[in-house]
Amino acid sequence: MNGEELTEQETALYDRQIRVWGVDAQRRLSKSHVFVSGLKGTTVEFCKNIVLAGVGSLTLNDDNPVTENALAANFLIPFDDNIGGGGSLADLCCDSLKDFNPMVHVSVEKGDLSSFDVNFFEKFDVVVISCCSLAAKKSVNEKCRKLSKRVAFYTVDCRDSCGEIFVDLQNYAYAKKKADETVECQLLFPSFEEAIAIPWRSLPKRVSKLYFAMRVVERFEEVERRKPGETSIEDLPNVLKLRNELCLAHSLNESQIPDSLLERLVASTKEFPPVSAVLGGILGQEVIKAISGKGDPLKNFFFFDSVDGKGLIEDISTS
Amino acid sequence: MASTQQQQQLSAIKGAKVLMVGAGGIGCELLKTLALSGFQDIHIIDMDTIEVSNLNRQFLFRQSHVGQSKAKVARDAVLRFRPQISITPYHANVKDSSFNVDFFKQFNVVLNGLDNLDARRHVNRLCLAADVPLVESGTTGFLGQVTVHIKGKTECYECQPKPAPKTYPVCTITSTPSKFVHCIVWAKDLLFAKLFGDKNQDNDLNVRSNDTATSSDHSEDIFELRKDEDFQQYANRIYDHVFGHNIQTALSNEETWKNRNKPRPIYVKDVLPDEPVQQNGSADQMLVKDSLSSLSAMSYLGLKNPQDIWSLKENSRVFFAALKLFFTKRQKEIGNLTFDKDDHLAVEFVTAAANIRAASFNIPLHSLFEAKGIAGNIVHAVATTNAIIAGLIVIEAIKVLQNEAKNCRMTYCLQHPSRKMLLMPVEPFEPNKSCYVCSETPLLLEVNTHRAKLRDLVEKIVISKLGMSLPLITHGSSLLYEVGDDLEEDMVANYAANLEKVLSELPYAITGGTNISVEDLQQELVCNINIKHREEFDEEKEPDGMVLHGWTPAPASENNKDATDNNGASTSSTSKSAPAVMEDDDELSIMEVGVETVSAVGKKRKLSDVPHPETLVEDKRAKKIPEQPENNGDVVVMLDDGNDAA
Numbered sequence: 001m002n003g004e005e006l007t008e009q010e011t012a013l014y015d016r017q018i019r020v021w022g023v024d025a026q027r028r029l030s031k032s033h034v035f036v037s038g039l040k041g042t043t044v045e046f047c048k049n050i051v052l053a054g055v056g057s058l059t060l061n062d063d064n065p066v067t068e069n070a071l072a073a074n075f076l077i078p079f080d081d082n083i084g085g086g087g088s089l090a091d092l093c094c095d096s097l098k099d100f101n102p103m104v105h106v107s108v109e110k111g112d113l114s115s116f117d118v119n120f121f122e123k124f125d126v127v128v129i130s131c132c133s134l135a136a137k138k139s140v141n142e143k144c145r146k147l148s149k150r151v152a153f154y155t156v157d158c159r160d161s162c163g164e165i166f167v168d169l170q171n172y173a174y175a176k177k178k179a180d181e182t183v184e185c186q187l188l189f190p191s192f193e194e195a196i197a198i199p200w201r202s203l204p205k206r207v208s209k210l211y212f213a214m215r216v217v218e219r220f221e222e223v224e225r226r227k228p229g230e231t232s233i234e235d236l237p238n239v240l241k242l243r244n245e246l247c248l249a250h251s252l253n254e255s256q257i258p259d260s261l262l263e264r265l266v267a268s269t270k271e272f273p274p275v276s277a278v279l280g281g282i283l284g285q286e287v288i289k290a291i292s293g294k295g296d297p298l299k300n301f302f303f304f305d306s307v308d309g310k311g312l313i314e315d316i317s318t319s
Numbered sequence: 320m321a322s323t324q325q326q327q328q329l330s331a332i333k334g335a336k337v338l339m340v341g342a343g344g345i346g347c348e349l350l351k352t353l354a355l356s357g358f359q360d361i362h363i364i365d366m367d368t369i370e371v372s373n374l375n376r377q378f379l380f381r382q383s384h385v386g387q388s389k390a391k392v393a394r395d396a397v398l399r400f401r402p403q404i405s406i407t408p409y410h411a412n413v414k415d416s417s418f419n420v421d422f423f424k425q426f427n428v429v430l431n432g433l434d435n436l437d438a439r440r441h442v443n444r445l446c447l448a449a450d451v452p453l454v455e456s457g458t459t460g461f462l463g464q465v466t467v468h469i470k471g472k473t474e475c476y477e478c479q480p481k482p483a484p485k486t487y488p489v490c491t492i493t494s495t496p497s498k499f500v501h502c503i504v505w506a507k508d509l510l511f512a513k514l515f516g517d518k519n520q521d522n523d524l525n526v527r528s529n530d531t532a533t534s535s536d537h538s539e540d541i542f543e544l545r546k547d548e549d550f551q552q553y554a555n556r557i558y559d560h561v562f563g564h565n566i567q568t569a570l571s572n573e574e575t576w577k578n579r580n581k582p583r584p585i586y587v588k589d590v591l592p593d594e595p596v597q598q599n600g601s602a603d604q605m606l607v608k609d610s611l612s613s614l615s616a617m618s619y620l621g622l623k624n625p626q627d628i629w630s631l632k633e634n635s636r637v638f639f640a641a642l643k644l645f646f647t648k649r650q651k652e653i654g655n656l657t658f659d660k661d662d663h664l665a666v667e668f669v670t671a672a673a674n675i676r677a678a679s680f681n682i683p684l685h686s687l688f689e690a691k692g693i694a695g696n697i698v699h700a701v702a703t704t705n706a707i708i709a710g711l712i713v714i715e716a717i718k719v720l721q722n723e724a725k726n727c728r729m730t731y732c733l734q735h736p737s738r739k740m741l742l743m744p745v746e747p748f749e750p751n752k753s754c755y756v757c758s759e760t761p762l763l764l765e766v767n768t769h770r771a772k773l774r775d776l777v778e779k780i781v782i783s784k785l786g787m788s789l790p791l792i793t794h795g796s797s798l799l800y801e802v803g804d805d806l807e808e809d810m811v812a813n814y815a816a817n818l819e820k821v822l823s824e825l826p827y828a829i830t831g832g833t834n835i836s837v838e839d840l841q842q843e844l845v846c847n848i849n850i851k852h853r854e855e856f857d858e859e860k861e862p863d864g865m866v867l868h869g870w871t872p873a874p875a876s877e878n879n880k881d882a883t884d885n886n887g888a889s890t891s892s893t894s895k896s897a898p899a900v901m902e903d904d905d906e907l908s909i910m911e912v913g914v915e916t917v918s919a920v921g922k923k924r925k926l927s928d929v930p931h932p933e934t935l936v937e938d939k940r941a942k943k944i945p946e947q948p949e950n951n952g953d954v955v956v957m958l959d960d961g962n963d964a965a
């Protein structure tokens with residue numbers, strides 16, 4: 001990364017992708033700094049993708065110890081004595097990721113996500129958080145928004161065979177190719193808090209059922225003070241009750257959030273690895289787009305459910 | 320409920336024996352996702368070894384693995400995080416005879432992550448013969464697709480004709496070309512890009528030796544015109560470097576040439592020994608007309624017909640003239656040029672360079688017209704698309720294993736959302752009743768039985784069109800031709816003699832009305848062909864001197880209005896062949912102009928840019944959802960025929 005030019009080593013390694021997105025984009029990638037908090041299957045997929053793509057640096061945050069459960073969807077951690085060993089998830093993932101691409105600086109940031117202040121996030125161009133509470137999502141998003149530079153903010157979560165990605169690029173201008181000419185485009189993204197505050201009845205018809213279902217589960221975990229993903233089938237009656245309350249408040253028909261969908265989300269909080277691969281791929285793609293300024297970014301929610309196989313973009317914003 | 324479902328799913332996964340074909344871009348992702356998903360018994364076939372340019376997305380491989388078997392290294396890498404599962408690697412070609420129908424029968428599902436049409440067709444046939452479901456996949460750039468093929472339930476991979484997309488491993492392009500198209504890719508994507516394109520863009524031009532340390536040859540300056548350097552000296556240096564020195568270097572890798580013909584280095588002094596070095600400043604004379612668009616090395620050299628095949632000498636002259644025109648008349652563009660088939664000078668340069676390279680490798684030379692046609696479209700892959708596609712393959716494979724064929728979908732990964740979807744599932748199609756691979760419908764061959772030899776039939780139809788590798792041709796109960804290792808010597812001689820006979824003079828004459836049977840024993844595929852005698856063929860439009868009906872699209876009506884036709888009965892819709900376009904693993908992929916469509920349609924049909932899969936999907940759905948706008952013109956376009964290079 002010497003100044004403006006890509007090194008010979010970089011050009012050799014990134015040859016194929018440079019042919020897809022160009023030298024400029026590659027140069028921007030190699031100068032970008034990405035922060036990821038919460039290392040489970042989906043974020044690990046994402047980390048692999050952007051390390052291969054050649055971002056400048058990747059900072060990992062997850063102090064959790066390596067448990068058997070954590071290994072289930074994680075291909076970064078060699079299966080040996082790591083279970084119950086001293087290293088945190090972030091430590092072990094870091095070791096593996098370094099190995100993927102020696103040109104990317106991978107490091108670990110210890111500490112609780114909520115303890116990082118606004119200045120902390122200034123070091124980054126991209127912040128991705130996962131497996132965290134509703135409060136943490138709102139608060140980290142707001143911290144990123146307080147900075148004078150734009151920090152692209154993403155959340156990603158996978159429960160059972162369903163997944164959700166949220167994107168906040170704030171005020172985002174990019175070049176869009178239309179036929180032969182390039183047009184300047186501008187998009188205004190709402191924050192996570194703003195987006196989910198939009199009354200459900202004012203959303204466009206046929207918004208993915210997953211959007212509502214994820215809000216119900218998220219809310220349930222908040223009121224019950226659960227850790228993210230800490231639900232089981234026993235919670236279903238209470239979750240359904242909450243669903244009914246929320247639907248009533250939002251004047252939404254309860255059938256928009258089917259019991260069976262909620263059941264899947266609360267009963268099995270394990271990530272289904274193929275779905276993690278899909279979400280990690282889409283998120284990787286979006287982050288590459290945002291850094292390079294090339295291509296239409298996803299605005300502002302993405303949903304995938306392997307049962308119907310659809311990968312849907314939903315624009316949840318006031319406008 | 321969810322948990323019993325999950326139990327069932329898990330037991331289906333754990334009890335499954337799966338075969339993966341391909342351990343490249345998609346393959347690495349797929350093997351990882353299979354292992355994480357709980358698969359216990361995975362077999363993987365890949366004949367390739369690891370290259371430096373794989374490392375940015377084939378994440379199971381490291382620098383230290385370069386040169387080793389992909390299948391084996393992938394296995395070892397995955398066992399590090401899932402040591403308890405069984406992965407059986409085969410460093411071999413899937414077309415090897417050991418991978419026969421019995422081999423395929425042991426698997427519950429076959430998953431393809433392949434990079435070429437030939438192998439895909441082969442695997443399709445073996446899966447049909449063994450009655451094993453196949454999940455097929457492909458990516459190009461940000462586009463990808465996953466399809467499911469279950470015998471008798473969904474269409475097979477070959478139910479819709481394919482416009483022969485091909486992919487080439489990088490080493491084929493950089494070191495071991497065996498076809499003219501390899502030379503075109505080299506000339507266009509490597510040499511042209513190096514000389515006139517963004518200087519940062521590639522470094523594959525210099526032949527790699529096995530020692531990776533020397534892979535980035537310190538030859539960067541060779542391609543720079545030095546200050547005050549005589550142009551002709553520069554041009555000669557380029558010529559000698561790429562056609563002489565690089566070949567010489569490649570020859571030093573003796574291992575490479577054990578089973579291949581050695582190329583011959585070509586130097587300026589050998590080709591143009593007594594050519595007076597072109598005069599400095601003579602470029603002005605080259606400028607016959609004023610406008611830049613008319614800049615042409617051909618007109619400068621007095622070469623008129625783009626259909627002519629130039630000699631090595633002529634190609635070398637075109638090479639120098641085109642190079643000089645670029646450096647003198649289009650200097651400002653140097654550094655930002657990308658190959659454009661409508662840029663005449665660029666086509667001239669690429670044609671000449673490809674031909675000189677072809678001469679080195681003893682590959683037949685081609686005309687500018689042909690070269691321009693071959694210089695189609697190149698697409699490259701990215702890791703994220705491969706990861707997404709691999710995830711989708713596993714999702715479909717699990718449905719197949721749970722016998723949920725009716726829930727299977729083909730899924731398109733799109734670059735731009737279509738009806739809010741980035742990942743778009745579509746119901747699979749039923750088998751095409753007239754598919755020559757999975758149905759028994761006979762084909763019809765029009766041929767002059769008094770002129771065409773059996774050899775023509777074998778080469779132009781059986782091998783190149785039907786894609787058979789070990790064909791056996793019978794007429795009634797009589798064997799006319801057969802290929803195999805275990806044949807008696809006299810039979811071999813007999814077949815060799817038959818090859819040179821015209822069809823009507825064979826021991827069991829093939830004439831109009833004859834029905835012959837062509838069979839591939841390994842693929843267990845039988846095709847019946849009805850012969851129709853026809854006296855005359857148009858040399859330009861039907862260069863094979865024979866026309867095969869029933870396997871390739873009949874001429875699409877020009878307005879494409881039949882694109883919503885019934886998928887089963889019609890072979891004419893251009894749209895349905897289109898999904899085949901987005902496929903290949905990850906290396907260079909070239910959309911070739913299908914020779915067969917040239918002869919069948921009488922006009923050259925060619926894939927335009929990478930088709931937007933949205934378009935494809937809309938087409939696919941058009942017959943099911945009538946209100947969908949039809950949009951098929953983008954997928955296959957008619958080129959103005961013949962004379963556009965003039």
Ligand SMILES: [Zn+2]
Binds near residue numbers: 475477479750755
């Ligand atoms: Zn078929």
